[in-house]
Amino acid sequence: MTKIKYELVPSEEQEPNEMKKPLNCIVKILFVVLALFTLVIYTLSGANNSLKSNADPFSPWKSMRLPLGWTNNPGDLSSPLDAKHTTRSLSTVKQTESTEATYSKVTDTESTTEDQTEITTIAHTDEVVESSTSLPASGAPKTETLYALEENGKKYFVNSPQCQMSHPNPFASNIQHIYKKHSYIVCDKSRDMITVNYNVTDSTYRLHKNENSSCCFKQILRAGTSANADHKYKLGPCVKFQQDFLVPTEVSAMITYCRRPPFDKVSQKDAFSFVHPRKDQIKNPTTLHRRRPSVLLWGIDSISRMNLELTMPRMFEYLNNQHWFELQGYNKMGDNTFPNLMAVLTGFNKTYANARCHPEKVRGLDACPFIWKDFKDKGYTTAFAEDWSKFSTFDYSSRGFFNPPTDVYGRPLVLAVEKELTTFQRGQMPYCLGRKPASEYIYDMGVQFTMVNRNSTFFGMFWTNTFSHNDFSMPSAMDERMVKYMRTLDKNGIMDNTIIIFFSDHGTRFGPLRNLDSGFVEERLPFIYIRVPRWIREKYPKLLRNLQMNKNRLTSPYDIHATLRHILELDTPKDKLPRPDGCSSCHSVFEEVDWSRNCSQAGIEEHWCACNSFSDVPTTDPSARSMSTQLVEAINKYVASKKGTERCSRLKLNRISSVQRRGSSNRYLIQLKAQPGDALFEATVDWDASAQRIPAQMPSISRLDTYAAKSRCSSVKETKKYCIC
Structure with a gap:
């Protein structure tokens, strides 16, 4: 029986440089002193790594709680939180004849345990940039270097003749005046009466009782019919279980009830999800030419690129110190969540999505051509889960899905825990549901889903609203947690064969942050980062160079839809790849985006366009x-x-x-x-x-x-x- 534990991946240590043979006694003495100094530093560094190896356990099958008074562990990240972030102005970039050779050189320096990106520090600005991203694609116009990302003290995410997209300072005084950092909330300080143990070998779960108690569980089932098919759940009878009870494969979610002696009242209620392997699961071919990557969409509602940097500095630092590719010119195409996610998942604009998919009608969304259906047709196992049932993307003022849209579907669990467990609100959002934050039910399910399906291909989307939607400051409470989730995915080997898209739908749409001068750009620029496995980076270096080149170019949700289709056909020539219905000029971000692109060419209405020359x-x-x-x-x-x-x-x-x-x-x-x-x-x-x-x-x-x-x-x-x- 094995538990999945969270461990930090140690960073590479620098080896001492070889010294030349001393020519005289003085040099020898200096050499000895230097060697002793180096030994002391090396010993201290080793002690730090020892601290890293003793990181807290992190398992998606038990409640994850931090003790009171918990503070940031300095070993959690590979570099300090207050490190200066830097960026390179395009005016300093020069054309080279061999971009491919430069990229290969960077690839060769990667760590074998966890990808460590070579960093080039230029001057004090806003972020960390991989050295390999500094080279324009061979087809870029020479005039591009005349449009710097910083001019006359003003900074830009995109700066081209067709689009000047300003880069507001996330730490401006007027923002700091209204920003309030939040701490992680421990929803329940009591000891776990139940721990779920996961067996990696056969993908089974056992319920372990941590004290003398009498426990039973009620299975959570989908129970709605007709117009309420996606809005109702039911609980089964309470089934008593003994120590290390094997969870049946037909049970995907449950609420447990435990009683301590004299067993006259419920001492603790808890809720758990269980992702089981598909019975017809297909193993991922090991031969490189037939290999397909899995896809994981990991999303947070209502966070802009600027607000991510402000409220989640450790996550921002993690992303910029690993092989994550950022699209700083990623511009939303519609007002709220529905049109922006529909553009990603279907390639439709809002008008056509409503006409084609009829979210207001029973079975309307079931007939909608979501991208996960294409992955399912290719043998992928699929999943979709989202918190806050009342305002979820496909159920707010809509009928939702008549049948579960994916192999793993999180909505019945969310409906049940919102109703059956104690709710603690924060920022008018259901932050705690029972013994842990609402969002963690979703992300824990995501970790389970990827772990169970790690040896096959999967497509999963896990989306949360409950710590970001109403209060732009609240994501700060989940900063450490989000880094740990990503570290866990890496430790579990998920990143070896998974393209991960970490993204949002839009920035803050209302409230004090939106009312500032920077609010226009804040609302329109959600964050997006893409993580690509090493084997794809090595097999398709040109695609990665294009992705790097697109960092400061205008992109939209339609491009992400085209990218998802491209992932299914990595060897298909670009002129034969499908284009989104809502934007015929949009294409995969693995292909170079035109430097002089405008919002119309990216499928973005003028009102939502963040190119702000006013x-x-x-x-x-x-x-x-x-x-x-x-x-x-x-x-x-x-x-x-x-x-x-x-x-x-x-x-x-x-x-x-x-x-x-x-x-x-x-x-x-x-x-x-x-x-x-x-x-x-x-x-x-x-x-x-x-x-x-x-x-x-x-x-x-x-x-x-x-x-x-x-x-x-x-x-x-x-x-x-x-x-x-």
Whole structure:
């Protein structure tokens, strides 16, 4: 019987340099002193590694809790938290004739235990860059070097003739003023009465009682029918079990009830998930030419690239010190989670996704061509799990799935623990469910899923909302935990054959952070990192050079969908690879993205485009007043045209906050407040100066204040952000 334990992977130690033979006694003495000094340093370093090897156990099959007073372990990461992050300005980059040779050199320096990236430190800026990423692709225009990522004190994520995407400072004083760092919450300080032991050899689970107790479990089952198929669960009868009880393969989730003597009341309730192997599971071929990588999508709702750096510094440092490839110009394509994840999972835009997949109808989403179906057809085992059932991506104001969409599906567990266990809210989110944070039920299931399927191919998506959606500061509570999850995946060997995409859907959409000057970019730029196994890096070096080259180029969720399709056909020529339905010009990020790409070419509507070359227009300008008045009227007409919105108030313009013109176009970004309720809107409108009109159709609009409680009287999902009851 084996437990999966969390251990830190030690970093490589530097070997002492060989010294030349001394020519005289003085040099010999200096050499001896230097050798003794080196020995002391080496001994101290070894002691540090000894501390690393004694890291706390980390198992996805038991509650993971840190003791009170727990502080950051200095051995958790390979470099200190306060290390200066650096980046390279494109103006310092020069073309070379042999990019491939340079990449091969970097590959040869990799550690055999855990990939350690060669780092080039340039000057004090914002991040760590792999030395191999500093080379433009051979097809890049020479003029690209004229567009630096830092000019006149202003920094950019993307800086090209078609897109200047500013890089706000995550640590600016106005952000620090509203940021509050949170500590990890220990949801239950009591000792585990049940530990789940996992046998790696046969992928079985046993329930071990840690004290004299009487215990039983209730199986969690999916129980809904028709329109409620994805919204109901049921519990089986409480089945008593003895010590080291073998969990049946038909049990995928349970709630346990344990009683201490005199056994008259329940002493502890707990919940567990169990991922079992598929009976028809196909082993992954070992021959390199037939080998396929697994895919793991590991997501967090509502975190921008800037906010990741601010609130999760250890995770940010981990990502930048390993073989993770960042896309800094990754721009959302729609307002909230649904359109952005649908673009990733189906390649559809929001309009076509609603028309093709009918999320409001029973069985509508079941017929939708999600990418996990393509992986399933290739023999992959599939999984999908998401926390916070009320607001989950495919169930919020929707019917969800009639049948489980994947081989492993986390929703019945989430429904049960939200209802059956004690809930502790933080930031108006269900942070603790019973004995651990809500998000950890999802990520623990992800670790289980990858471990059970490590010798075959899998496609899994694990998505959380409960520590990020409502409070931009809250991710700080999960910073250490997230690093440990990634270290665990690495320790378990999952990264040897898995492409991992760690990403978000968008940044903060409302609240104090969004209302700052940096809020426009904050909302539109979610973070995304991609981890590629060594064997793919070695077999397909050109694809990796392209991925490196795309770091500071404009990309979108459609490109990630194309990348997922590309993973299934790595040997297919790029001109024969499928393109997303929602963006025919989008393609895999394993192919070089055009440096001068604009938002239209990336499938991004003008309103959601973070390329922000704006000029201010006085709010007292007559055209500003006219545009704003017409915008409010357009909102009123749109809401009135929908059934189920009869109780929504008619809005009136209260105040124009700002008007900005995009470049030299006739497009304007307007921010205004409307009454009642001080509703704060931001919209992009086209202005016909001769007719003094905006178009009759509804423009794309952001709602910048919280509105869930104010719009409950509307039964129409699309109108909730405009409705004031």
